[in-house]
Amino acid sequence: MFDGLFLLPVGLDWGHASPALWLWLALLASGLYHGVNPGMGWPLAVSAGLMDKSPRALFRALWALSAGHFLATLLVLLPFAFLLVLAEWQRPIQIGASLLVIGFGVYRLIARRHPRALARIPPTQLVLWSFAVAVAHGAALMLVPIYLGLCQAFELDAGHEAVGALMKASLGMAVLVSLVHVIAMVSAGGCLAWLVYRYLGLRFVSRSWFNLDAVWAISLVLVGAVALAFNLAS
């Protein structure tokens, strides 16, 4: 299951596998991006810390937010991990995934309303909240092209392996991608939450909150488009 862990050092080897390197960097960047976006929850950690007058409550909230985000990412990547077994279909799968991401981005651009159902989740259920927010806003979907690219870079989609081994490797990669993304996310969001909690003060919450809706939707379209371009070119 965790075979993917062994692939990480290979990916970070500057000597070769440069497409993989860029993909790992893109994965880290997506994590940082999601982490600093207030919509993904860092202000909740600040609120929790202040409400309970304890830094531990802040870290508990960060933990819950990470768990929800991780589960959402994994849930979205899993179907693709299974699909990769169909090795000869890998190109249509990648093109389809790119189109899906682009389509969702375009949908977010047109339908700018936030799903009202999210407001029904009680503040005590942060894992569920983080999970639902990541799914509803396409945060997890944004990682699909990166994930598929990494699988391709490490030839997990090659037809020369047995189905069982292939499945194990692609699932491992899904877990690894989700983990790396969430660690990057919680590092960025956690730093911001801690800085606001400890040093910057609550004024920073409203000052730093930019409307990222359009940027977010465009990011989805861009990620999908870049992946599509690579797929069509290869």
Added chain:
Amino acid sequence: MTMRPDPTFHASPKLAMEAPAENFAYTLLLSPDFSKPDALAVIDVKPGSPTYSQIVHTVTMPNKGDEFHHFGWNACSSALSPLAGHAFIERRYLIIPGLRSSRIYIIDTKPDPTQAKIHKIIEPEEVFKKTGYSRPHTIHCGPDGIYVSTLGGGGEDGTNGPPGVFIMDCETFEVLGRWEIDRGPQTRHYDFWWNLPRDYMVTSEWALPPQFENGIVPEDLLSNKYGHCLHFWDLRARRNVQTIDLGANHQMALEVRPAHDPVREYGFVGVVVDTTNLEASIWTWWREGGKFHAEKTATIPPEPAPKEKLPPLLQGFGAVPPLVTDIDLSMDDRFLYVSCWGTGEMRQYDVSDPRKPKLAGSVHIGGIARRTAHPNGKAFAAGPQMVEISRDGRRVYWTNSLYSTWDDQFYPEGVPGVEVMANVGRDGGLELDKDYFVSFPDGYRAHQIRLEGGDCSTDSFCYPSV
């Protein structure tokens, strides 16, 4: 949609207090005999301005007989809720329900309060059809839209089914539907407010429409048939989790004022009259060990008065009941202002210890028997009623009308609309400002006040003051 949160949204009550002071006060005007359309007055409250304490703009409605009462903003500091992610709406539209007509007006206050205009009108039929409720009252901006409490259920007289809360979309102002999933024993309604991060709502009870629309019904009051319960709700689950009966003699539990700081799990409610002794009372409610509790923490006695000074309704009692008809809590949760509409007094209680309110200040103005004039010499009909506090807590504004038909019973000589303001000392104490005295056009009475950029009965917060 904006790129940044509205500058009038504040993460904590403390930040709201530090924000620039209000320049305008919006006040609802009603025509008590329904001969003229109701209106929204925009008053200049900027000290030093050449039009200070004057009406600088009026939005007159196209209908008659709405009976304006309470109103509220489409969005407030609650938009900064880290759970909601709705931070990019503007505090721009005033939602004004007609309590008698069930019609709702949406007023656009941009680009400038002096150019406020009607943006949308929601006809009563839409409210009836989509909610089964009537007679909309209190407005609060909440996590999934604008919350509106109602005083009536369905049918001509509003008694077909219990009243409740409904939700409107905060951008399109479409009526979405009923809020409650399980109302428990709740059958009457008045005010409501909440603690957003602690996820509870509190609602109170006035009366059903036949008990107020044509005036107070003395037999109903003396047989304790007006509201006397507080209901506590799970806000997101939309369920009544607890009902506290204050005792049937505690008639009309009206304004609910939770502490603004969400760490503080307590609040207050005012009771108009105790039918055993005509006393008014302040109750403190709080949550402890997962349960809500309430106790009477302050009482205000009636004042004896000769029969000739009393309206027919009160002559048999030989006394003026204080009639606490509105209360309001300062942004720092330190001072509770209590309107004694009957005796003509505005009281200021220090509620630093919420279960031991201490009288810290008081001014007399108007009153059934006292009839105290304003320090500038002008008459003030009726008594202090709807009260609003500036965010910084330094100025307290109030008007004098309660409700068209009730005004006539308690103050048969008439209630010309007036708005006054008192300055608050650093450590409490109240003094009426000689220069602030707004008279409204003939034939209009004045009800609730809303201050530009938010006030103490509008904004709710998701972060504590630190």
